[in-house]
Amino acid sequence: MTERADAARNRRRILDAAVRVLRTQGASALTADTVAKEAGVGVGTVYRRFENRARLVYELIEENETRFQEELAGHASEPPRERLRAFLHGMADLLEEQRALLLIAEASAPAARYLSRPYRTHHEQLTSLVAELTPTVDAAYLADLLLMAYTPGLFDHQRGERDWPLERIKSGLDTLVDGIARTTERPS
Amino acid sequence: MTERADAARNRRRILDAAVRVLRTQGASALTADTVAKEAGVGVGTVYRRFENRARLVYELIEENETRFQEELAGHASEPPRERLRAFLHGMADLLEEQRALLLIAEASAPAARYLSRPYRTHHEQLTSLVAELTPTVDAAYLADLLLMAYTPGLFDHQRGERDWPLERIKSGLDTLVDGIARTTERPS
DNA sequence: CAGGCAAGCGGAGAGCTCTCCGCTTGCCAG
DNA sequence: CTGGCAAGCGGAGAGCTCTCCGCTTGCCTG
Numbered sequence: 508m509t510e511r512a513d514a515a516r517n518r519r520r521i522l523d524a525a526v527r528v529l530r531t532q533g534a535s536a537l538t539a540d541t542v543a544k545e546a547g548v549g550v551g552t553v554y555r556r557f558e559n560r561a562r563l564v565y566e567l568i569e570e571n572e573t574r575f576q577e578e579l580a581g582h583a584s585e586p587p588r589e590r591l592r593a594f595l596h597g598m599a600d601l602l603e604e605q606r607a608l609l610l611i612a613e614a615s616a617p618a619a620r621y622l623s624r625p626y627r628t629h630h631e632q633l634t635s636l637v638a639e640l641t642p643t644v645d646a647a648y649l650a651d652l653l654l655m656a657y658t659p660g661l662f663d664h665q666r667g668e669r670d671w672p673l674e675r676i677k678s679g680l681d682t683l684v685d686g687i688a689r690t691t692e693r694p695s
Numbered sequence: 696m697t698e699r700a701d702a703a704r705n706r707r708r709i710l711d712a713a714v715r716v717l718r719t720q721g722a723s724a725l726t727a728d729t730v731a732k733e734a735g736v737g738v739g740t741v742y743r744r745f746e747n748r749a750r751l752v753y754e755l756i757e758e759n760e761t762r763f764q765e766e767l768a769g770h771a772s773e774p775p776r777e778r779l780r781a782f783l784h785g786m787a788d789l790l791e792e793q794r795a796l797l798l799i800a801e802a803s804a805p806a807a808r809y810l811s812r813p814y815r816t817h818h819e820q821l822t823s824l825v826a827e828l829t830p831t832v833d834a835a836y837l838a839d840l841l842l843m844a845y846t847p848g849l850f851d852h853q854r855g856e857r858d859w860p861l862e863r864i865k866s867g868l869d870t871l872v873d874g875i876a877r878t879t880e881r882p883s
Numbered sequence: 884c885a886g887g888c889a890a891g892c893g894g895a896g897a898g899c900t901c902t903c904c905g906c907t908t909g910c911c912a913g
Numbered sequence: 914c915t916g917g918c919a920a921g922c923g924g925a926g927a928g929c930t931c932t933c934c935g936c937t938t939g940c941c942t943g
Contacts, residue, residue, distance in 0.1 A: 511909060511920060539900065549923035554901060610806075615900080617805045618798075621852040648867035651853070655843035664809040665839070679836035686874035699890060699939060727930065737893035742931060803930080 518556050520546040525567055534607040537564070561619035564612035568605065569624055575601055579632075587639040588688055594636060595653065595680045598629070602657050603666075603673055609659040629654060640684075641691040649687065656680060706744050708734045713755055722795040725752070749807035752800035756793065757812055763789055767820075775827040776876055782824060783841065783868045786817070790845050791854075791861060797847040817842060828872075829879040837875065844868060 510518065524546035528537055539560060543550045557563040575597055582593040602609065613620065620626055633650035655661070656676070665671045698706070712734035716725055727748060731738045745751040763785055770781045790797065801808065808814050821838035843849070844864070853859045 513909065514921060517921085538898090540898095543923090550901085551903085551923050552921080555921070558901095560900070613805050617801050618848040618852065621848065621856070644870055645863065645867045648863065649871070651849060652840065652844055652867075652871070655846060655849060656840055658843060658846065660806040660809065661839060661843060664806065668809070675833065675836065679833045679840075682832055682878065683837070683840070683874075686878045687871075689877045690870065690874045701939065702891060705891085726928090728928090731893095738931085739893050739933085740891080743891070746931095748930070 514556070517546070517548055517552055520548065521553055521556060521563070522566065522570070525563060529567075529608070534611050537608075537611060559616050559619065561612045561616035562623070564608060564615075565619065565623040565625060568608065568612075571605070572625060572628070587636055588684065591633075591636045591640060591684055592681060594633065595656075595684070596677050598657050599673060599677055599680075602659070602662055606659065606663060606666075610663060613659045626654065637687065640688055643691050644687065653680070653683075702744070705734070705736055705740055708736065709741055709744060709751070710754065710758070713751060717755075717796070722799050725796075725799060747804050747807065749800045749804035750811070752796060752803075753807065753811040753813060756796065756800075759793070760813060760816075775824060776872065779821075779824045779828060779872055780869060782821065783844075783872070784865050786845050787861060787865055787868075790847070790850050794847065794851060794854075798851060801847045814842065825875065828876055831879050832875065841868070841871075 521542060525537060525542050528541055528545050532541070537560075539550050539553050542563075543553045546553075553563070557566065578597055579590075579594060582590050585593075630647075630650050633653055634646045637644065637649050637653075638646035656679075662676075665676060666673070709730060713725060713730050716729055716733050720729070725748075727738050727741050730751075731741045734741075741751070745754065766785055767778075767782060770778050773781075818835075818838050821841055822834045825832065825837050825841075826834035844867075850864070853864060854861070
């Protein structure tokens with residue numbers, strides 16, 4: 508049930524081509540045609556391998572995910588609240604870095620995000636962090652909400668349109684975490 | 696600086712045509728061409744009046760906004776926490792109703808949401824509600840986060856893909872509000 | 884009640900995403 | 914080694930959003 512040799516080769520070619528296009532021509536040039544031409548395959552092949560443009564982008568993103576996960580591992584021994592903080596701040600930095608690329612993905616298929624590997628991974632990690640912090644709460648729901656802080660369109664609006672500093676976003680999230688943590692303290 | 700008579704007439708025609716298309720052919724048929732034909736104008740006119748597809752949809756949505764605002768007014772005399780609850784539950788019901796339409800708007804231009812009149816209005820209202828509840832918090836930021844719970848793609852994913860009942864979403868939000876409220880109680 | 888011009892109009896067309904289908908090719912069974 | 918066929922391939926084309934620009938029209942000024 509695994510990919511045929513030529514298919515796997517083309518998958519890699521397309522991913523590599525996408526990185527090259529991104530570096531030399533910027534995020535807005537990342538169209539199926541451009542990538543296909545750069546990779547030396549037909550557009551049909553791009554869509555056969557990646558289903559849609561957003562999927563391709565998320566696959567690209569995932570190749571950068573390792574760094575973030577290693578950073579997280581460095582906090583493994585700290586208490587839940589610190590780990591949650593580290594996660595949220597790390598995500599903010601990640602988004603700040605990959606803003607343009609993520610905006611492309613969102614514009615081309617907003618719903619693909621929730622099905623992407625990065626989202627699922629982050630959601631799982633956040634869910635267990637929140638559950639550790641306060642067992643009485645709907646952790647899976649809160650995890651979604653926290654991840655929504657990193658919706659590219661919102662983030663871009665806050666940073667660009669409203670000209671908020673990154674610090675404001677981080678401390679907003681910190682306050683929220685404090686609120687969540689306090690939910691179990693005194694079950695009013 | 697006001698719209699010329701023919702322009703205003705066409706704006707109304709387009710809006711009415713859009714409602715008709717929506718009722719008879721469903722949300723997915725709401726394309727510029729279809730609406731233009733139904734309204735008896737050219738596509739150019741549609742885009743001259745509405746800038747993009749999402750804008751048109753948000754204008755449509757806004758015409759239904761009155762009912763929600765009246766409902767809110769009914770709670771005006773209650774304490775902030777109750778008003779916030781009423782707001783959030785009302786929004787959930789609204790989204791449940793207009794899900795298909797809002798998905799269209801999001802798919803066609805995710806970033807347009809933050810600039811739309813409904814978003815701005817809701818953001819203002821939420822900001823002051825949150826500020827009333829706990830003055831020590833970044834109310835504008837929290838208002839954004841709360842509104843992100845109503846991102847069409849997320850909501851649809853939770854309701855459809857994950858098959859969560861609407862009640863789960865509402866009570867998740869309630870818990871969050873409790874957490875926020877508690878933030879000021881004992882400044883730890 | 885002209886005459887001039889800013890504003891509006893329509894639709895051809897550019898540029899995109901994604902589908903479809905006739906042809907080609909890797910892979911396994913015999 | 915060979916034959917058969919599932920899987921993969923390429924690119925034409927459907928269908929969409931939005932732009933551009935030559936023509937038309939409402940409205941104000943004198």
